[in-house]
Every structure is written in C-alpha cells, then in structure tokens.
Amino acid sequence: MDMRESMDRPLDTGVPESVEHPADWPINDSAILKNLEQARAGTENSEIAPDVLERIREARTDRSGQTDIIREYIDRARDTMADMRGGETERLAAGERGSDFDPDAFRESVKAGADQWHEQLEPNSCAIASQQFVISEYTGLPVTEAELIETASQMGWYEGLGTSSADVGNLLMAYGIDVTIRPEGDFDDLASALAAGDRVLTAVQNMAMTTEWADGYPAFSANHMVEVLDIDDSDPEDPRVIVNDPGIPNGRAMSMSRENFEDAWRTSGGYMCVAHRPEDGGRGAQL
Amino acid sequence: MTLQGLMRDIRQDPVCRAMLPVDMTMLYPAFSVKRGILCAHVLCHRAAVKPEGLEIWPPELRLEFACPRVRPISVVNLKFDGPYTEGTKVLPNRSPEEKARYSAAMRRLAALGDGLLAEWEETGAADVSPYNECLRSVLEPSQWQLLAAFAEP
Numbered sequence: 001m002d003m004r005e006s007m008d009r010p011l012d013t014g015v016p017e018s019v020e021h022p023a024d025w026p027i028n029d030s031a032i033l034k035n036l037e038q039a040r041a042g043t044e045n046s047e048i049a050p051d052v053l054e055r056i057r058e059a060r061t062d063r064s065g066q067t068d069i070i071r072e073y074i075d076r077a078r079d080t081m082a083d084m085r086g087g088e089t090e091r092l093a094a095g096e097r098g099s100d101f102d103p104d105a106f107r108e109s110v111k112a113g114a115d116q117w118h119e120q121l122e123p124n125s126c127a128i129a130s131q132q133f134v135i136s137e138y139t140g141l142p143v144t145e146a147e148l149i150e151t152a153s154q155m156g157w158y159e160g161l162g163t164s165s166a167d168v169g170n171l172l173m174a175y176g177i178d179v180t181i182r183p184e185g186d187f188d189d190l191a192s193a194l195a196a197g198d199r200v201l202t203a204v205q206n207m208a209m210t211t212e213w214a215d216g217y218p219a220f221s222a223n224h225m226v227e228v229l230d231i232d233d234s235d236p237e238d239p240r241v242i243v244n245d246p247g248i249p250n251g252r253a254m255s256m257s258r259e260n261f262e263d264a265w266r267t268s269g270g271y272m273c274v275a276h277r278p279e280d281g282g283r284g285a286q287l
Numbered sequence: 288m289t290l291q292g293l294m295r296d297i298r299q300d301p302v303c304r305a306m307l308p309v310d311m312t313m314l315y316p317a318f319s320v321k322r323g324i325l326c327a328h329v330l331c332h333r334a335a336v337k338p339e340g341l342e343i344w345p346p347e348l349r350l351e352f353a354c355p356r357v358r359p360i361s362v363v364n365l366k367f368d369g370p371y372t373e374g375t376k377v378l379p380n381r382s383p384e385e386k387a388r389y390s391a392a393m394r395r396l397a398a399l400g401d402g403l404l405a406e407w408e409e410t411g412a413a414d415v416s417p418y419n420e421c422l423r424s425v426l427e428p429s430q431w432q433l434l435a436a437f438a439e440p
Contacts, residue, residue: 123333123344124310161347161364162308183299203309210336216381216389217341218396218425220294221303223312223334247335267312269298 106230110242112137113199113229114253120246121145124162127225128152129246130201131171134227134275137199138177165203168225169273178276185272187262191231193274200228201275203268206247209260222268229253288355288408290400296357297329303350306362307331311347314430315396317422317438318354318403318415325354325407325415328437330430340379345372346433355404365433376427389425396421 116136120129125145132145148171152158155174157167169179182189193200203222224247232240232255241261245251297303297313307313312334316327330346349368351360365371381389399418406413419438423431 123335124308127309162310164305164307165309166305168309183304205312206336207312207334207341216386217334217378218315218393218422219312219334220315221298221307221313223310225309267298269295 103234106232106234109197110229110253113227113244117244117252118145118246119249119251121149125149125158126246127163127168127201128158128171130225130227130244131169131275133244133246134172134177134199134201135175138275138278139175141175143175163225165268165271168201168203169275172273172275177278180274180276182272182274183269185270187258189270190228190272193272194228194230197277199275199277201225201273202228202243202265203271204261204264205267206264208264208267209245209256220267222264222271226251231258288404290397290404293327293354293357293400293404297327297350297352300352300357300359302359302362306350307348313350314346314426315422316352317419317434319437320412320415323411325413326360326437327352327354327357328434330433332430337377340377342375342377343427344375346430349433351437355408376429378427392421392425396425 113133116133118129120126128148129145132143132148135141135143135148149158151174152163152167152171155170157163157170165183169181172179190200190202202225204224204226205219205222206224207217207219209224224245226246227244229242229244232242239258240255241258243251243254243256243261245254248254294313294316297316303313310333311331314330314332316329319326319328329350329352331348331350332346333344335342345365347365349361349363349365351362352358353360396418399421403413403415403418415438422434422438426434
C-alpha cells in the first residue's frame with residue numbers, strides 16, 4: 001500500500017461536541033431493557049402488556065422469535081413516545097436525495113449522523129457503539145452504549161472477546177431496525193445504500209485507515225467497525241467517504257479519501273451491515 | 288492458490304466469522320506439515336493506532352486450518368492455554384528506512400508464500416522453513432513464541 005495523506009480533514013457540520021437530552025425526556029429506555037430482562041427471566045412486570053409477556057416467554061428459546069417480540073415491544077414504546085410528542089413527523093433530507101450531488105442534503109444527512117457520535121467505551125466495543133449511533137438516530141431513544149453493552153452481554157452477543165461479525169446487527173434488530181448483511185459488498189453497494197438514506201456499518205482495519213501503519217505491520221484482516229454516513233463526491237478528483245469512527249477522539253463525521261477507505265474496507269472482504277431507515281424517516285428526526 | 292487468496296479464504300471462513308470479533312485482527316499465518324497435511328496457524332489480537340505508534344495487545348486466539356482448501360482444525364483461546372499477560376505494547380512509528388526494509392521483507396514473505404502453496408499444489412509436499420523464517424523476521428518476538436512450537440521443524 002502506498003503512503004497517502006491522512007484522512008483527518010475536518011468537516012464543518014456545525015455539530016456540537018456533545019448532545020444532551022432534555023431533563024424531562026419522556027421515555028427511559030433503561031426501563032424498557034429492564035422490562036425485557038425481567039420478561040426473559042419470567043418475572044411479572046405490570047408495565048409489559050400480558051400478551052407481549054406471554055409471547056416473550058414462548059419465544060425465549062427462539063432467538064428469531066425473541067427478536068420479533070422485542071421489535072414489537074420497542075415499536076409500542078416508540079409509538080407511545082410519538083403520541084407524547086403530539087405525533088409530529090418530519091422527514092430527514094437523507095433518503096430523498098437523488099443521484100446528483102446535493103450539498104444541502106449531504107450536509108443535513110451528515111449532521112444527523114454526526115450528532116450521535118462519541119468515543120467507544122471499551123477497547124472492543126466498536127460494533128456496539130456503531131450500532132448505537134444508528135439506534136439513537138433512527139429511534140430517538142436516549143439509549144446509551146453502556147446499556148447496549150449490558151443488553152448484548154445478556155443476549156450472548158458480546159461475550160469475552162467482543163462482537164463477532166455473525167452478531168453484528170442484532171442490537172439494531174432488537175430496536176426494530178431492519179438490516180441487510182453483505183459479507184462481500186462493493187463500493188456500488190455502499191453508494192446505493194447511502195443514496196437510499198440508509199446508514200451502513202463496515203468492518204475496516206484501523207491501521208489501513210491511517211495509512212502509515214498498514215505498511216509496517218503483518219496483519220491482514222479487519223479489526224474495527226465504523227458507521228458510514230455519506231459519500232462526498234462534490235470533487236470528482238477527490239471523492240471522500242464520511243464516517244463516524246468510535247475508535248479515535250476525532251472520529252466524528254471524519255472525512256477520508258475513497259481510496260483510503262477502500263483499502264481499509266477490503267481487509268474485511270467488503271463486510272457491510274445496512275441499517276434500513278424506517279419509512280417515517282426515523283423518529284430521531286423529531287428531536 | 289496464492290498467499291493472498293489463502294488469506295482471503297481464511298478471512299471468509301465461517302469459523303472465522305463466528306469466532307473472530309470484529310475488533311480483532313489476524314496476523315499472517317505460519318505453516319507446518321502435520322500428518323501429510325499443510326496447516327496454517329493464525330494468531331489474532333487487538334491493535335489500536337496511537338499518535339506515538341501502534342498499540343498491540345497479546346494474541347488472544349490461535350486459529351488452525353488445513354490448506355490449501357481452508358478447513359478449520361482448531362480454535363484456541365490463548366487466555367486459557369498457558370501463561371497469559373494482559374499488558375499492551377506500543378510499537379513506535381518507524382523511520383522511512385525502517386519502513387522500506389519492512390516492505391521488502393513483506394514482499395519476500397508474499398513471494399515465499401506463493402511459491403510454497405504452488406509447490407504444495409503441484410507435488411503435495413513443500414519445505415515451509417524459508418517462509419516461516421521470513422515470517423519470524425516481521426513478527427514481534429513474543430508473537431513468534433506462540434507459533435514456534437508449530438512452525439519450527
């Protein structure tokens with residue numbers, strides 16, 4: 001691999017350094033997760049509708065069934081949240097974007113994703129942090145990475161060593177987000193998903209992303225997960241890929257060259273997890 | 288089969304997909320011959336890019352595959368297999384001259400790997416020592432120690 005420029009070109013999105021949810025936030029999803037855990041343990045809980053509780057019990061040994069139930073339960077919570085807000089709806093610009101580059105839509109799309117960025121809490125929680133970015137943006141639920149780590153640990157999706165690629169996307173599905181896994185995607189697949197307004201999680205090698213160490217270390221596979229927010233093709237001579245990288249302090253809406261990104265992505269064989277944006281544009285648009 | 292092709296197949300193997308966390312990387316394989324079968328031994332560990340260099344964790348998994356058709360033999364969690372030290376190490380940024388030497392070693396490793404696999408496919412036998420010696424020169428000594436028992440004659 002050739003030496004190339006660093007990808008740390010700052011992108012002015014006007015995004016604040018941190019995002020605080022209002023103190024009177026109406027829904028506490030910790031309670032939702034607690035309820036789910038109690039339901040799995042068979043504990044009675046008056047906050048869960050009896051029919052949902054019964055179906056969770058029936059599906060306890062069937063992971064796909066569990067996912068459906070969890071999805072239904074979280075959908076109900078989201079509907080409740082929407083009702084409490086007066087049922088407002090607002091579509092994100094992303095998803096309405098055509099094939100021609102639209103700088104306003106691009107900036108809006110990047111900003112909505114960049115709002116969710118933070119550094120990962122643990123050395124091996126990049127996949128969980130990346131999924132949390134999407135969950136927070138799409139659902140508007142103030143779910144934290146720590147809570148997702150706990151949930152993933154309880155469900156067996158984050159045990160000891162980290163998250164395997166086979167378990168990437170499970171947290172998204174648990175929050176009602178449809179996913180498509182492509183173990184060997186290419187850049188056209190990525191561009192298509194982004195043009196549809198979806199977020200994409202990709203497995204990359206962080207050494208290849210920074211270029212210098214890719215030349216100097218005998219590793220050959222991906223070791224990191226980042227969220228791809230958009231492709232900036234405003235300059236045909238220098239197309240850029242915008243990613244939320246939870247692994248480094250300046251990873252918010254980071255702009256890197258397409259060539260650099262593809263080098264890093266190729267180490268996973270092109271693994272991608274497409275998180276399909278809900279038809280209503282994502283409840284996070286109401287924030 | 289080339290070394291790159293073999294590494295691609297290892298990376299795509301279902302055992303790797305299920306067992307290898309997305310935040311852990313595989314190092315280049317060492318080779319051995321057991322019961323007349325060519326075996327690849329792969330160490331997996333975490334690595335993080337820091338301003339001062341590359342921070343590496345001790346290898347946590349060792350995967351073994353029969354080659355050249357990649358078939359899993361074993362997955363060993365090194366934390367439960369003998370002494371294990373938790374500490375990390377930072378490899379300092381290298382000078383351009385060091386990088387040039389390293390790149391030359393990696394090109395030689397690729398050529399030796401390609402030759403090894405080609406010879407094996409043609410004759411069903413090959414000397415793995417030259418490749419392993421070259422691999423030893425690009426790995427950290429502590430990493431090689433975990434492979435030496437398998438890779439040395």
